[in-house]
Amino acid sequence: MAQRPSAGMTIGRLAKAAGVGVETVRYYQRRGLLSSPVRPPLGFRRYGSDVLERLRGIRRAQRAGFSLAEIAVLLRLDRMRDRHGAHQLAVRKIADIDQQLRVLCELRRMLTQLTDACERGSSRLPCPIIDRFAPPPPS
């Protein structure tokens, strides 16, 4: 049983293991998403694998479209074991996504129409894109 050089990772290794920057870890600590172990009187803070798992969880939730503020709420619901709250949050998120999808589809339709018109039109006519979006100054 060799004495470990000190149990746990330093912040740098933690960050690397989670694929984020050191500054990002500190930022999450400031936001209260990650706890910061007490600093020993001499030396650096050490982080256990639990913190690493948490950090990875935060990133997963981010990829799922939750903001850091929402993740803070999720973590709070977690501490309170509030399944219902978490479920509601996810359902609302899906509604958000649906709204965004609608807007983007409409946008795509509009832009596609425009580029199609631009391609078909005689090059002597004004470009429909410019025409729609940038009515020329009266000159």
Place this chain on the structure above:
Amino acid sequence: MAQRPSAGMTIGRLAKAAGVGVETVRYYQRRGLLSSPVRPPLGFRRYGSDVLERLRGIRRAQRAGFSLAEIAVLLRLDRMRDRHGAHQLAVRKIADIDQQLRVLCELRRMLTQLTDACERGSSRLPCPIIDRFAPPPPS
């Protein structure tokens, strides 16, 4: 032919006609998207309907998903009558939108799976949403 009280609108009327705030108009002027008429030695600036049309064009382009920086480019292309450039910009924008759509669809699929699992699961088991995103501290 009554002498008009002074031709054109003040900035407040211009803003209201376009449905934006006065500060927004000034902001666009600072960004070089709208020209600012010379201020007469005494009195306020006056804006013609050409500026109003331009302002409306900027808002249309924004709604179509262009950033102000991109709109600045569009306006420059407009001045140069560069149809091809405008077309390319729009095509790139469509590719952006497609990428966003892909990401959002994947997200939606993932969240839906999660909420479904949450609804079906026994309430005694840990919530899959919390479980996925917020692995509880070891405690």
Place this chain on the structure above:
DNA sequence: CTTGACTCCGTACTGCGGTACAGGGTGTAT
């Protein structure tokens, strides 16, 4: 001629999710 609404100009602040940097202290390998 006063009142109130508007304009002008400059600067600073918002929220989001970080990033950068300065000026120290510390751990570890050689």
Place this chain on the structure above:
DNA sequence: ATACACCCTGTACCGCAGTACGGAGTCAAG
């Protein structure tokens, strides 16, 4: 023992698209 990489703390800054505010000037109606 010394070099060098890493950590700590605090603060400032990034882009985006505005919004807010202070203190002054000006215009128009009553």
